[in-house]
Amino acid sequence: xxxxxxxxxxxxxxxxxxxxxxxxxxxxxxxxxxxxxxxxxxxxxxxxxxxxxxxxxxxxxxxxxxxxxxxxxxxxxxxxxxxxxxxxxxxxxxxxxxxxxxxxxxxxxxxxxxxxxxxxxxxxxxxxxxxxxxxxxxxxxxxxxxxxxxxxxxxxxxxxxxxxxxxxxxxxxxxxxxxxxxxxxxxxxxxxxxxxxxxxxxxxxxxxxxxxxxxxxxxxxxxxxxxxxxxxxxxxxxxxxxxxxxxxxxxxxxxxxxxxxxxxxxxxxxxxxx
Amino acid sequence: xxxxxxxxxxxxxxxxxxxxxxxxxxxxxxxxxxxxxxxxxxxxxxxxxxxxxxxxxxxxxxxxxxxxxxxxxxxxxxxxxxxxxxxxxxxxxxxxxxxxxxxxxxxxxxxxxxxxxxxxxxxxxxxxxxxxxxxxxxxxxxxxxxxxxxxxxxxxxxxxxxxxxxxxxxxxxxxxxxxxxxxxxxxxxxxxxxxxxxxxxxxxxxxxxxxxxxxxxxxxxxxxxxxxxxxxxxxxxxxxxxxxxxxxxxxxxxxxxxxxxxxxxxxxxxxxxxxxxxxxxxxxxxxxxxxxxxxxxxxxxxxxxxxxxxxxxxxxxxxxxxxxxxxxxxxxxxxxxxxxxxxxxxxxxxxxxxxxxxxxxxxxxxxxxxxxxxxxxxxxxxxxxxxxx
Numbered sequence: 252x253x254x255x256x257x258x259x260x261x262x263x264x265x266x267x268x269x270x271x272x273x274x275x276x277x278x279x280x281x282x283x284x285x286x287x288x289x290x291x292x293x294x295x296x297x298x299x300x301x302x303x304x305x306x307x308x309x310x311x312x313x314x315x316x317x318x319x320x321x322x323x324x325x326x327x328x329x330x331x332x333x334x335x336x337x338x339x340x341x342x343x344x345x346x347x348x349x350x351x352x353x354x355x356x357x358x359x360x361x362x363x364x365x366x367x368x369x370x371x372x373x374x375x376x377x378x379x380x381x382x383x384x385x386x387x388x389x390x391x392x393x394x395x396x397x398x399x400x401x402x403x404x405x406x407x408x409x410x411x412x413x414x415x416x417x418x419x420x421x422x423x424x425x426x427x428x429x430x431x432x433x434x435x436x437x438x439x440x441x442x443x444x445x446x447x448x449x450x451x452x453x454x455x456x457x458x459x460x461x462x463x464x465x466x467x468x469x470x471x472x473x474x475x476x477x478x479x480x481x482x483x484x485x486x487x488x489x490x491x492x493x494x495x496x497x498x499x500x501x502x503x504x505x506x507x508x509x510x511x512x513x514x515x516x517x518x519x520x521x522x523x524x525x
Numbered sequence: 526x527x528x529x530x531x532x533x534x535x536x537x538x539x540x541x542x543x544x545x546x547x548x549x550x551x552x553x554x555x556x557x558x559x560x561x562x563x564x565x566x567x568x569x570x571x572x573x574x575x576x577x578x579x580x581x582x583x584x585x586x587x588x589x590x591x592x593x594x595x596x597x598x599x600x601x602x603x604x605x606x607x608x609x610x611x612x613x614x615x616x617x618x619x620x621x622x623x624x625x626x627x628x629x630x631x632x633x634x635x636x637x638x639x640x641x642x643x644x645x646x647x648x649x650x651x652x653x654x655x656x657x658x659x660x661x662x663x664x665x666x667x668x669x670x671x672x673x674x675x676x677x678x679x680x681x682x683x684x685x686x687x688x689x690x691x692x693x694x695x696x697x698x699x700x701x702x703x704x705x706x707x708x709x710x711x712x713x714x715x716x717x718x719x720x721x722x723x724x725x726x727x728x729x730x731x732x733x734x735x736x737x738x739x740x741x742x743x744x745x746x747x748x749x750x751x752x753x754x755x756x757x758x759x760x761x762x763x764x765x766x767x768x769x770x771x772x773x774x775x776x777x778x779x780x781x782x783x784x785x786x787x788x789x790x791x792x793x794x795x796x797x798x799x800x801x802x803x804x805x806x807x808x809x810x811x812x813x814x815x816x817x818x819x820x821x822x823x824x825x826x827x828x829x830x831x832x833x834x835x836x837x838x839x840x841x842x843x844x845x846x847x848x849x850x851x852x853x854x855x856x857x858x859x860x861x862x863x864x865x866x867x868x869x870x871x872x873x874x875x876x877x878x879x880x881x882x883x884x885x886x887x888x889x890x891x892x893x894x895x896x897x898x899x900x901x902x903x904x905x906x907x908x909x910x911x912x913x914x
Binding site: 346357389393394411413414418422427432458459512517 | 561635638643650655708875
């Protein structure tokens with residue numbers, strides 16, 4: 252066999268192997284999410300949910316927070332107390348799981364033109380969207396952040412290497428990094444965690460954290476802390492969006508809701524009634 | 526062969542001691558960072574990557590730049606690169622070593638770095654980056670050392686090394702492509718979300734890497750008897766010049782898409798980098814002077830590098846290469862990574878200024894890179910000069 256012919260056969264063989272391996276490799280790369288999102292896109296825009304299984308979601312009725320001044324702050328405080336979220340007292344080191352944001356910053360992709368004045372001072376609760384197609388989970392190099400079967404995007408503080416790739420990937424600014432030791436004290440000897448809750452672990456410095464939809468409370472039959480605070484007003488409705496009889500399904504069926512930046516295909520589990 | 530690194534002139538030892546002192550100071554800064562946490566840097570909740578990751582990104586390019594020597598020499602049998610190709614391979618080793626150090630410096634939990642191997646995650650681009658960077662480091666150590674050792678022994682390099690050399694060529698492309706994919710696959714960051722990010726990275730790499738090499742080659746020509754040769758010099762001018770032009774063409778494409786489409790998200794970061802971004806009552810523009818200087822220096826460098834060849838002026842060649850190198854260092858080593866965080870996805874503007882400790886650690890890693898580079902070049906040049914004498 253002359254050398255050119257042999258070379259040709261070698262290349263042809265390699266190409267064939269690559270051709271067979273490529274689709275499966277590509278599927279591994281996307282973890283089958285390409286297929287899932289294709290199915291959802293067909294269902295049409297926002298509100299589309301994973302076809303089967305439990306999927307937790309939340310509806311935030313923004314008007315009710317204006318009607319009940321101080322409620323939003325109570326939700327934030329309940330969450331941060333229960334989860335030992337440190338308060339460093341500055342924006343640079345800030346760690347937050349749920350916080351109050353203005354309309355223009357929560358929905359920068361919505362038109363800001365000729366909006367009602369009431370929107371200006373409206374307190375809007377902002378937290379992790381627990382996306383059905385989460386960019387942070389795709390980015391994490393150690394599976395320290397992962398998507399659970401019930402739709403919650405979780406964090407393993409003990410595996411996180413602190414590369415902050417997930418923070419660059421999150422399109423909603425929902426993630427915080429422990430730039431310094433959250434278990435420490437400030438210059439005046441005040442601890443960053445005011446009153447430690449022994450039922451939830453504190454974190455160490457150098458890891459990322461965020462809202463976990465109170466997965467530890469759901470496990471023992473409780474509802475998320477913020478939802479519990481807002482229970483009387485029904486400003487926050489939490490539940491399984493795939494259960495047609497759940498309260499959240501009823502709300503989603505009867506109210507017009509919007510999601511944050513739905514155009515980028517993340518399929519958030521948070522819905523806002525403005 | 527390594528013993529050559531332990532014999533040198535006073536100048537060599539002064540240079541090495543100078544680098545060691547920077548490494549020492551930076552080492553102390555790192556101890557501080559290790560004990561306090563990354564809060565000691567200028568990074569914040571909104572700007573989560575700073576000079577460490579931007580230096581890493583730029584240096585991946587410097588490493589990939591070695592390709593522009595390996596490819597003509599080994600594939601096209603371009604003999605004039607015979608003396609310079611080893612410098613390219615050894616520069617890649619030093620550059621990748623710096624990249625890995627910058628990543629470790631940036632980790633919140635550096636002791637857990639091995640988790641990337643313990644829990645391999647193929648859907649993460651950082652996982653692939655780890656693989657291609659370490660693979661490229663291995664390939665360059667292997668190819669560079671084996672070829673040089675053969676030359677030292679006065680024989681032709683063994684046949685088995687050829688496949689590794691060929692493999693290193695697409696591998697060089699892969700390191701910078703995967704590094705670009707770290708950025709351009711993130712849905713919420715308009716500035717990075719562009720399909721020409723990898724091509725742009727490669728274009729700037731193929732200019733900046735050889736430009737640095739050329740400056741070093743000129744210094745070696747002055748301080749030692751080692752001369753890469755006029756023909757190699759002239760060929761490199763072509764490579765650097767065209768790669769630099771290609772980079773500016775890609776940059777121009779970015780400008781067109783942003784400003785002709787008028788999509789705010791696409792314009793914001795370019796506004797911030799080149800004109801200043803107004804937000805509330807304030808205009809944020811701390812990178813504007815750098816970015817404008819980068820464009821001017823880059824264009825001036827391209828013009829001068831061709832003049833230098835026409836006039837056969839080594840002095841002008843060094844100046845033009847320095848201009849191009851610094852221009853692309855600003856473009857990628859500052860603007861690209863830092864700009865991506867402004868504005869934040871919630872459209873807040875937070876500016877970033879590195880801290881003293883952060884700059885100390887950065888300087889120390891650069892010094893370590895040059896330390897490694899000096900040892901490798903000392904060995905390579907001693908062997909080459911010995912064989913030719």
